Amino acid sequence: MKLALLALKNLVRHRLRSLLTTLGVSAGMFLYASVQTMQHSLAVATEAGAADTTLVVYRENRFCPATSRLPEHYLSVIEGIPGVRQAIPIQIAVNNCGASLDVITFRGVPPETLRAYNPEINVVEGTYEDFLNQSDGALVGQHFARRRGLSPGDTFEAVGVNVTVAGIIASDSPQDENVAYVHLPFLQQASRVGLGVVTQFNVKVERAELLQPVAEKIDETFAADQQPTHTRPEKAFFAETAKQMIELISFTRWLGLGAVAAVLGLVANAVLLIVRGRVRETAILQTLGYSRWAIGWMVVIEGGLLGLVGGIIGVLGATAFFHFKSFTLGNEGLTLALSPSLPVTLSGLAVAVTLGLVASLYPAWKATSRPLVQSLNA
């Protein structure tokens, strides 16, 4: 404890040097925490986002909501297939089909069907009734609402569509947090795809074992049609449409690793320089009776403190950044909200301290391994 205080004094009284090192550490940790936030958000989105008994019916060989077009009347056929519990037609309109940081997704659905099909949707502001009664009404996901600063009664325009916010919704499904649900006919007209055309059908089957046979049956049914279908379990659909996004985000792993290496090198270098500049001082302390352990501890504590302070600035900075900026990454109609999370913040701090401690192990050993008599003459 007394040693920690001495280490702290050492850092505080070499203010500029400590500040510069801390700055570097916080930059590295900011990057690291950002990467972790992306990874974590992706994990949440892909693991929790897909129901186990849901199929997605898409137009064959189409990969973007703008090009997948299916006749709405397929619905009654699909509902008639044995094993199908429920189905909902969805028209999807996105402002940007490629990769983007500010994706806006409209989901046009038959308003009465939505509640029955998707009971986990919880209207936290406004009412469901308002949504039913307003043909231009929208149920807006919380994350989306926060990003746009929307509350019930507001109107907003996106993708050339003007809607009125009827309610704000919360849901366990991360996808729902980023979309605006609107009336299907309204969206069909507003986005000029035309009445009777939808992007996809979401189909719930009775049991997970039925996913495969029902999917095959659906595709078989429409195979000879003008608009053949391709039906996949929702998980597979996500995995495939989000492939580029997943690859992109997986790649950032290396950035995170690079940030870790940079922090490690930075702290190690800083502490090594500190130790080098203190050879005589260290020898004096040893002469006074400070053991090699005590000296080593002080060095390690200094490294740990540099890591901690840099980590607090960098990691909390990244947390605040993602909290206030509310980025939504999107690709081919699938959206991914980049949101900070407590586990990421805490693990980031732990990583920062650990890096500080680990980085100063070698300098600590350096500081204590020099023969005392030699250091005194230095």
Place this chain on the structure above:
Amino acid sequence: MTPFISIQSVTKIFQKGQSLIKPLEDLSLDVPQGEFLSLMGPSGSGKTTLLNLIAGIDRPNSGKIIIDKREVSGLSRAELTRWRARHVGYIFQLYHLVPILSAYENVELPLLLGKLGKAERQERILAALDLVGLADRADHRPAELSGGQEQRVAIARAIVHDPGLLVADEPTGDLDRESADGILKLLGSLADDHGKTIVMVTHDPRAAAAAHRSLHLEKGRFVESPTGHSVSASPSR
């Protein structure tokens, strides 16, 4: 009466590349408790080496060093470190205060190793600073003190944990005459009034004259000093 410091046939060998240097060879010396002893001799004669052995900073290759009835030459490095923390005060020529710490904090350093509480530490530190006449400079950093004052702080640091043995390597070597006289007077009173045993290395005959006894080292052995000081084994007081 057993002497406070007893050095028996001590040899110290340094290895420098291929060649061996033997700064001390078969050296013996007794110092009674409370004596203020000065060591003189030309550069490279082994004074610092001997002082480091007495202070437990280094260990001899052969021979015995007994201090206050404890054979320190038989202690391990770690044991020596603990022993130093309690029994030795070291005073350097260049003071060697920690520059980022105040006078008070510098003097506190040896006490941080013990179990004393903050209040007890404060009492001791202020007493030590008072003894060296710098109670009013407790908050000053070394850079804000004169050389003589720095050396006084260093002496306060060397005595704050109340060791029986003080070793000083040319403590006045970097000071003007007036400051040097003050330091020597202080060391003298630490021996006379506080019973400290002091071994001081010096090049300055005036400093040597302030000690109770003065020994002359040359090529690792005690010799009859050119200035006529005796090499008696018994104290001259």
